[in-house]
Amino acid sequence: xxxxxxxxxxxxxxxxxxxxxxxxxxxxxxxxxxxxxxxxxxxxxxxxxxxxxxxxxxxxxxxxxxxxxxxxxxxxxxxxxxxxxxxxxxxxxxxxxxxxxxxxxxxxxxxxxxxxxxxxxxxxxxxxxxxxxxxxxxxxxxxxxxxxxxxxxxxxxxxxxxxxxxxxxxxxxxxxxxxxxxxxxxxxxxxxxxxxxxxxxxxxxxxxxxxxxxxxxxxxxxxxxxxxxxxxxxxxxxxxxxxxxxxxxxxxxxxxxxxxxxxxxxxxxxxxxxxxxxxxxxxxxxxxxxxxxxxxxxxxxxxxxxxxxxxxxx
Amino acid sequence: xxxxxxxxxxxxxxxxxxxxxxxxxxxxxxxxxxxxxxxxxxxxxxxxxxxxxxxxxxxxxxxxxxxxxxxxxxxxxxxxxxxxxxxxxxxxxxxxxxxxxxxxxxxxxxxxxxxxxxxxxxxxxxxxxxxxxxxxxxxxxxxxxxxxxxxxxxxxxxxxxxxxxxxxxxxxxxxxxxxxxxxxxxxxxxxxxxxxxxxxxxxxxxxx
Numbered sequence: 001x002x003x004x005x006x007x008x009x010x011x012x013x014x015x016x017x018x019x020x021x022x023x024x025x026x027x028x029x030x031x032x033x034x035x036x037x038x039x040x041x042x043x044x045x046x047x048x049x050x051x052x053x054x055x056x057x058x059x060x061x062x063x064x065x066x067x068x069x070x071x072x073x074x075x076x077x078x079x080x081x082x083x084x085x086x087x088x089x090x091x092x093x094x095x096x097x098x099x100x101x102x103x104x105x106x107x108x109x110x111x112x113x114x115x116x117x118x119x120x121x122x123x124x125x126x127x128x129x130x131x132x133x134x135x136x137x138x139x140x141x142x143x144x145x146x147x148x149x150x151x152x153x154x155x156x157x158x159x160x161x162x163x164x165x166x167x168x169x170x171x172x173x174x175x176x177x178x179x180x181x182x183x184x185x186x187x188x189x190x191x192x193x194x195x196x197x198x199x200x201x202x203x204x205x206x207x208x209x210x211x212x213x214x215x216x217x218x219x220x221x222x223x224x225x226x227x228x229x230x231x232x233x234x235x236x237x238x239x240x241x242x243x244x245x246x247x248x249x250x251x252x253x254x255x256x257x258x259x260x261x262x263x264x265x266x267x268x269x270x271x272x273x274x275x276x277x278x279x280x281x282x283x284x285x286x287x288x289x290x291x292x293x294x295x296x297x298x299x300x301x302x303x304x305x306x307x308x309x310x311x312x313x314x
Numbered sequence: 315x316x317x318x319x320x321x322x323x324x325x326x327x328x329x330x331x332x333x334x335x336x337x338x339x340x341x342x343x344x345x346x347x348x349x350x351x352x353x354x355x356x357x358x359x360x361x362x363x364x365x366x367x368x369x370x371x372x373x374x375x376x377x378x379x380x381x382x383x384x385x386x387x388x389x390x391x392x393x394x395x396x397x398x399x400x401x402x403x404x405x406x407x408x409x410x411x412x413x414x415x416x417x418x419x420x421x422x423x424x425x426x427x428x429x430x431x432x433x434x435x436x437x438x439x440x441x442x443x444x445x446x447x448x449x450x451x452x453x454x455x456x457x458x459x460x461x462x463x464x465x466x467x468x469x470x471x472x473x474x475x476x477x478x479x480x481x482x483x484x485x486x487x488x489x490x491x492x493x494x495x496x497x498x499x500x501x502x503x504x505x506x507x508x509x510x511x512x513x514x515x516x517x518x519x520x521x522x
């Protein structure tokens with residue numbers, strides 16, 4: 001898998017440079033203000049930048065180990081995401097077997113199928129087989145209270161946290177003529193474009209945000225942030241065409257598609273959080289919230305990105 | 315001793331990794347003053363969870379109170395309770411018990427230790443958030459009026475390992491620590507029991 005060290009190194013060096021720049025800006029902002037006083041927005045910005053360093057280092061480490069490293073990394077990402085999702089979800093004692101099966105059988109099996117590249121199974125395993133078996137386990141427990149709601153929540157958790165996220169490492173299983181051995185760069189493209197869209201939406205929104213798009217769901221999302229963020233992240237996607245099998249305009253269109261999906265995914269996940277009365281899914285990533293807070297956009301973008309490539313490029 | 319200390323650290327690490335436990339010190343800081351932490355009880359693992367979540371310097375001086383009928387059974391359970399967690403084991407079960415169950419707790423407090431107690435007296439298996447308290451918390455408070463009673467709401471541990479299941483689910487548990495309270499000189503049993511119970515209930519997150 002690691003036959004493209006120059007491109008990968010170039011990308012990681014650029015990200016490193018961007019993070020150094022961000023760290024310097026964060027440091028200067030903190031110094032310009034009152035360094036000893038806590039300042040909500042600036043401290044949060046610096047916490048986010050520190051967390052980015054950690055996240056980039058973890059992803060970089062996984063890349064060193066190639067396909068195995070990436071699959072293990074996303075297996076753990078799914079695990080932490082599923083744990084956050086289920087912790088905030090109403091289930092009952094009767095769901096114990098379904099939950100245990102989700103965590104200890106469905107999740108590892110899904111990643112096993114990705115590892116062996118069995119597309120025919122990993123693309124239907126959770127939507128079909130988990131969908132049928134898990135409510136059977138809950139029904140066998142005999143507890144009918146709010147049954148449909150409980151079954152739906154377990155299935156939703158698996159779809160979001162395991163099925164969708166597993167489509168990121170599944171990009172490694174695609175066989176693209178003329179692009180052999182470079183599939184890791186597809187993951188770089190997806191994660192970089194969608195995450196920079198998140199960051200740029202945040203920055204554009206902070207600087208120019210006036211009009212709330214969905215004040216009832218997510219008060220921080222503004223029209224200005226959306227347009228500015230998606231447009232600039234789409235430009236980044238177009239500029240990255242050289243690491244992909246796409247032409248520049250294809251690259252821009254695909255970046256636009258995954259940025260829009262990412263934005264809407266964030267909206268859906270915010271709606272769930274709002275319904276549960278919480279601001280964040282967890283607190284494992286300092287300044288960002290939980291794993292799902294950082295990944296909500298990737299969750300919705302990954303399957304679409306995967307199928308666009310699978311349909312037109314393989 | 316070395317092995318016990320090591321086992322104790324391993325157990326702590328395991329409990330924290332499994333439950334992803336986080337503690338919100340809402341009503342007081344994690345100070346090393348003598349306290350009686352009292353919590354809701356839904357799982358056999360509760361006392362290990364609360365104990366593991368205390369900072370190490372507090373943990374070494376804090377002893378959970380647990381039922382001798384379950385944790386006193388010879389074997390791994392008794393080893394964990396006696397050697398790793400240094401639990402205060404008490405006899406439960408009303409008429410059959412021979413010893414005043416409050417006595418060992420008072421002795422532990424007199425020797426300077428903090429306690430972890432579960433005033434419901436048994437695990438809550440119902441859909442109610444919190445069972446009525448037994449009178450034990452009042453008798454303990456009456457005997458140790460100078461000790462702070464600190465409510466701790468444990469969220470989710472019931473779902474990690476419900477009764478009759480052996481595979482724990484790695485859900486995140488949250489512990490919310492409230493403000494300390496002490497018994498008033500002239501406070502009667504019903505008032506103190508109700509007041510301490512309401513203090514604990516007020517920490518319950520509105521997620522249900």
